Amino acid sequence: MAATPDKQARQRSLQCALGKPAIACEDCGLYHLCLQDAQGRMEGRRIRPPHLETLHAPRGDFLVTAGAPFRYVYAVRTGAMEICLPHEDGPVDVLGFAFPGERLGMEALGLGYYPYAIRALEHTILCAFDLRSLAQGRSGSRRLYAALLRLMSEDFQRLQSSYIALRGLQVMARLSTILLDFAGRIGKVKDTSSQLNLPMTRTELANFLGMAPETLCRALQQLENDRIIRVHGRRIRILDHRRLERLVPRQP
Amino acid sequence: MAATPDKQARQRSLQCALGKPAIACEDCGLYHLCLQDAQGRMEGRRIRPPHLETLHAPRGDFLVTAGAPFRYVYAVRTGAMEICLPHEDGPVDVLGFAFPGERLGMEALGLGYYPYAIRALEHTILCAFDLRSLAQGRSGSRRLYAALLRLMSEDFQRLQSSYIALRGLQVMARLSTILLDFAGRIGKVKDTSSQLNLPMTRTELANFLGMAPETLCRALQQLENDRIIRVHGRRIRILDHRRLERLVPRQP
């Protein structure tokens, strides 16, 4: 079952104490939204908007399920989430991943429900922004709506880009693309962008990339044989950034 | 070069005269937007919102180019458009198609620019809604913004669905999916949903489906050999709707 923000909200002050280097508010996908909501309210270096709560999602937990009514938009602070679509007969489609600083659930605002499930790949701390309450209240300003439209467009663009980047490409090109993508996304927070700690299984990553797990394995190994990366289980180090980029075809 | 709405706006009354059965306003993807804008203004059975213009795009014309600054959202009235991403070295990625009643360009609102090009597959009549002007003016009401968010979410959902529907599937499954998809989308306007007049070349359709044109050809022929469809060039008739559906795997 999903952890309810209400229950977790009490632990708010607690989480601030138990460190782990979370990302800064300025690097978060909800930053502009929080600014609108907080109107300058701060606690230390962290914004404190009235509609924001903190919550923990244990590994494997579903943050939202497909079709659930919309209320919150989320942002990952520590950990990693998986966006997926479970089918009744067992298998799932992996649609994407979210790393620290990244936003989740935005497009549910207009639909009124989440069109996918969101699952924690590891123990993950998130911000939950009660957008439904905010939008229903009087506070719905033009600035707020402009911000929402912008955020949604950005997410749209992101989905379309990954759609373009992966379709019709050879296995090795897809893998290179995603490795560089991950490195860039992690690198926004930790500068050690050549060191990746994949939070997902090979099967999940392969599913996302649209290939068999075995194929992913062999592709990884080939990259290792070519001294482009080093693989230790889910720990991957990019040795030759340049040559990895050369495996990615045509960037518009 | 793209036809400018300004130039074409003069022809507005003209187009009403030169029939061709265009779709009704109620079936158009911009209906709710126009309602907001028109506030009940009508001419005959057609809504007449102040921010709406009519324009013609000759076959092959680019309605917008990738990266162009945002101003209009469009809706197809007659004809068909292709959403694509041209690359500098020649080839293009076909991202989708738009048939009568369907909306175009919505996600550019938040970005400020169009993240793709839109090209006319045949001579196409469109509505162009000057959303930038409307959003900049005082008239930006809560209702309007709510409508915009909803439209954008719907487009997001549509993209995600096609993304899911096509990735990782066998050629025959992808083809069946798209044939039924086209039939459904055309069928919303013309009830003869078993008769398709494809406005795009085999190469374009194959590109969209992520396969070689030759492969598309062979798949079409196999469907014809199995008496599931009949093919006359770009004219396709669906003979056995039931068996075609059976070729499409798992719908969530």
Add this chain to the structure above:
DNA sequence: CGCCCCTTTGACGCCGTTCAAATCATGTGG
């Protein structure tokens, strides 16, 4: 410490791409 799941490796076969060429449609100019 031991179980279970994840990961890796190998062999095989098929589906789809690629290249080449023939046929068909389309529209253009004489």
Add this chain to the structure above:
DNA sequence: CCACATGATTTGAACGGCGTCAAAGGGGCG
């Protein structure tokens, strides 16, 4: 109105990438 040019569509043959099945190693958590 016809002949021709141009590009789209179709067909054929051959190669190869990747999915599938099966089984052997890990690595983490109770």
